[in-house]
Amino acid sequence: MDFDSFKASLTKAAPPEGIGPALAALWHDAKGDWDEAHKLAQSQKDATGSWVHAYLHRVEGDERNAGYWYKRADKPHSTAPLTEEWREIATDLL
Numbered sequence: 001m002d003f004d005s006f007k008a009s010l011t012k013a014a015p016p017e018g019i020g021p022a023l024a025a026l027w028h029d030a031k032g033d034w035d036e037a038h039k040l041a042q043s044q045k046d047a048t049g050s051w052v053h054a055y056l057h058r059v060e061g062d063e064r065n066a067g068y069w070y071k072r073a074d075k076p077h078s079t080a081p082l083t084e085e086w087r088e089i090a091t092d093l094l
Contacts, residue, residue, distance in 0.1 A: 003091050020044070022052045023093050026086060029056060047073045048093065054078075055085055 001016060006023070007030075009016050015027040025040035034056065041053040054069030059082055070077045078085045 001094055003087070003094055006090055006094055020093075022048045023090065025049075025052045025056065026090050026093075029059065030086065034059060047075075051075050051089060055082075055089055058082060058085070 001019070006016070006019075006027070010027065010030050015024045019027070021040040021044040025037040025044075027037075028034075028040065029037035038053070038056050041049050041056055043049070044052070050069045050073035054066045054073055054075065055078070057063075057066035057069060058078065063077075067077050080088070
């Protein structure tokens with residue numbers, strides 16, 4: 001799956017099959033379901049899950065908590081616009 005296909009899937013009722021928790025979290029975030037996105041990001045207990053988790057705390061406005069998760073992900077604390085960071089993470093994970 002490429003980025004355009006992933007983004008197009010946002011018109012569907014459910015995320016694409018087999019994309020994993022981190023990408024599913026981004027999908028749910030884009031659909032406006034932060035709680036489900038957060039739950040999915042937390043369920044992936046690796047650097048990838050931590051990166052998405054950090055992004056979600058930026059969405060929430062909790063920069064301090066985001067900083068903790070960026071450190072866990074071994075990523076710099078992003079200051080990019082949220083839409084750009086969402087695209088960056090999705091593209092990297094795809």
